[in-house]
Amino acid sequence: MCQVGEDYGEPAPREPPPAPRPSREHKCVKCKEAQPVVVIRAGDAFCRDCFKAFYIHKFRAMLGKNRxxxxxxxxxxxxxxxxxxxxxxxxxxxxxxxxxxxxxxxxxxxxxxxxxxxxxxxxxxxxxxxxxxxxxxxxxxxxxxxxxxxxxxxxxxSVLRCSSQEPAAPDGAYKAAVDNFLQQQHVLGAGGGPGLAHGEEPLPQPRAQSAxxxxxxxxxxxxxxxxxxxxxxxxxxxxxxxxxxxxxxxxxxxxxxxxxxxxxxxxxxxxxxxxxxxxxxxxxxxxxxxxxxxxxxxxxxxxxxxxxxxxxxxxxxxxxxxxxxxxxxxxxxxxxxxxxxxxxxxxxxxxxxxxxxxxxxxxxxxxxxxxxxKLAKAPRDGPAAGTCGPRCLLCMCTLDVDTADSATAFGVQTASHLSQIQSPTPLTETGTPQGLCCSPGGASRREDPQACIAEQLCYGCRVNMKDLGLGFGRAPGLSD
Missing domain, CATH: 3.40.50.620 (HUPs)
Known part of the structure; x- marks a missing residue:
């Protein structure tokens, strides 16, 4: 029988105490003087001015780091x-x-x-x-x-085509562009414009739009x-x-x-x-x-x-x-x-x-x-960087589907679908099933606009096209 007051087993683990809220005694972690108004993370309490400087610095640093x-x-x-x-x-x-x-x-x-x-x-x-x-x-x-x-x-x-990509700028191109820009603005300022010190440039002012x-x-x-x-x-x-x-x-x-x-x-x-x-x-x-x-x-x-x-x-x-x-x-x-x-x-x-x-x-x-x-932007067995290979019509990414690879789930679905549609179909003189066209990858496809469009889509876009209700579910590789 249970005895009142006896403790059986280990006590239940206690929940961690909540993070302390800034009080009147706490100061900003940056300036150590002003009262904090924002707690971003546990222990990181900022005053108004320091939080604004911290916020702006993250935005500027992201632009300056990538250039x-x-x-x-x-x-x-x-x-x-x-x-x-x-x-x-x-x-x-x-x-x-x-x-x-x-x-x-x-x-x-x-x-x-x-x-x-x-x-x-x-x-x-x-x-x-x-x-x-x-x-x-x-x-x-x-x-x-x-x-x-x-x-x-x-x-x-033309929005469905990949535009020509400009070659990557060499190292030092950004610094040279900045120096050239500052020099041009300094010349414009010295030539009768408003007084501008070296390094201070007048940016074009946006046009005021009336009602x-x-x-x-x-x-x-x-x-x-x-x-x-x-x-x-x-x-x-x-x-x-x-x-x-x-x-x-x-x-x-x-x-x-x-x-x-x-x-x-x-x-x-x-x-x-x-x-x-x-x-x-x-x-x-x-x-x-x-x-x-x-x-x-x-x-x-x-x-x-x-x-x-x-x-x-x-x-x-x-x-x-x-x-x-x-x-x-x-x-x-x-x-x-x-x-x-x-x-x-x-x-x-x-x-x-x-x-x-x-x-x-x-x-x-x-x-x-x-x-x-940490993810790298490397093409998947595609052309070299800077060239425009086969791209998806919708997301403009490099095609990531390989119907010839039967090891993937997509390849198994496509092979199963082709075996179903090829069996009752008579062959032509070249041995290709009648009514089927050969895709660049070597697999056969029906002469259907929906199937031709599906061939030019990546795997993710093909899956989404199944739910559009426009008949794309009958395309090769998209069968239920």
Missing amino acids: LIFPGEKVLLAWSGGPSSSSMVRQVLEGLSQDSAKRLRFVPGVIFIDEGAACGRSPEERAKTLAEVKPILQAIGFPWHVVALEEVFSLPP WDLQSLVRPPAAAQTEALSHLFCSVRTLTAKEELLQTLRVHLILHVARAHGYSKVMTGDSCTRLAIKLMTNLALGRGAFLAWDTGFSDERHGDVVVVRPMREHTLKEVAFYNRLFSVPSVFTPAVDTKAPEKASIHRLMEAFILRLQIQFPSTVSTVYRTSE
């Missing part, structure tokens, strides 16, 4: 209205100001894509969102572009295009494929606007937390071969336009604190996964998994993120 954006180069800022992209625009805006210690030397522009049709929003709701976006863009002062997602239907076919310009530059999309886009997204059977399709269309539209207006770089506001979630999501989607392109600082897969991610060192917690402390405006726009349950898509499931694990183990995001930094 991909040359002086005078046009850079397009992809602004979605969310916290991370809004913080990125604020960093660029402060970096171009006269009060900045080391001013940024590129020429920025901003693009905002209205994705209301893909999310099922009404015209009134989309107009309300644009009414919130326009004052923010006008206050920023950069040249801006507001385009609707429906404009993907009017893109030229009439704001109304004339934003053209409502055609009703037929809106209906076609809504029908396309309604035909997608899973939320996972819908999010991948939306991301693909968004990237193609941004790249087209960048090429049309002379931008050679595109900045996105992907934070460290988002990149960690994206890395795990892409692994689950079968895009492991492209992790270095999808999560690295630079993405050169498109050739003439390079995508950079300068916010990849900032966590969502830091972004939220910065926007709150320094009143960074943002606009909430519902996405395709808004109010979706946790298991509605692979993206939502991975996001919930990483964030929940981050709460229990605070080093989760940083560990996954550091892993992505």
Whole structure:
């Protein structure tokens, strides 16, 4: 019989004590003087000024360490209205100001894509969102572009081709470009311009846009295009494929606007937390071969336009604190996964998994993120770097499928499907089954547009095309 007061076995392990909150006795870990207002990690309490300097330094160090954006180069800022992209625009805006210690030397522009049709929003709701976006863009002062997602239907076919990639700049090219830029600005300042000291350059000021310009530059999309886009997204059977399709269309539209207006770089506001979630999501989607392109600082897969991610060192917690402390405006726009349950898509499931694990183990995001930094951008048995080999039509990555390799799951699926369709088919004079065409890899394919398109897609895009509801499930290698 149990005895009252007796202790059987070892006591249950106690939970670790919570991290101490900053009190009046604690000081900032940087200046050791001011009162802390932000706790980024356990024991890292910053005051307002030190946190701002720490935040700005991470952004500038990311750009300075990679040295991909040359002086005078046009850079397009992809602004979605969310916290991370809004913080990125604020960093660029402060970096171009006269009060900045080391001013940024590129020429920025901003693009905002209205994705209301893909999310099922009404015209009134989309107009309300644009009414919130326009004052923010006008206050920023950069040249801006507001385009609707429906404009993907009017893109030229050249967006599906890999543009010629410029050769890599030799060592010392960046320093030579900076010296040349400073020398030109010094000559312009000495030749009758405003008084400029050596090393201080006047950047081109953005053109102020009047209210009439704001109304004339934003053209409502055609009703037929809106209906076609809504029908396309309604035909997608899973939320996972819908999010991948939306991301693909968004990237193609941004790249087209960048090429049309002379931008050679595109900045996105992907934070460290988002990149960690994206890395795990892409692994689950079968895009492991492209992790270095999808999560690295630079993405050169498109050739003439390079995508950079300068916010990849900032966590969502830091972004939220910065926007709150320094009143960074943002606009909430519902996405395709808004109010979706946790298991509605692979993206939502991975996001919930990483964030929940981050709460229990605070080093989760940083560990996954550091892993992505070690990935190399080497082509998979493809042509040499700098050349443009076979690319996926949707994501523009090097094709990672090899139907001749029966050791992979994809090869087994393809061989099984071919054996089913070849058995009842008569042979031609050359011995090829009638109605089948031979692909460059040596495997036979039906003369079907859907099959021909599937052959030009990578493994991850082929899997997503199964859920589009357009018949791609009958393509070779995609059978259930």
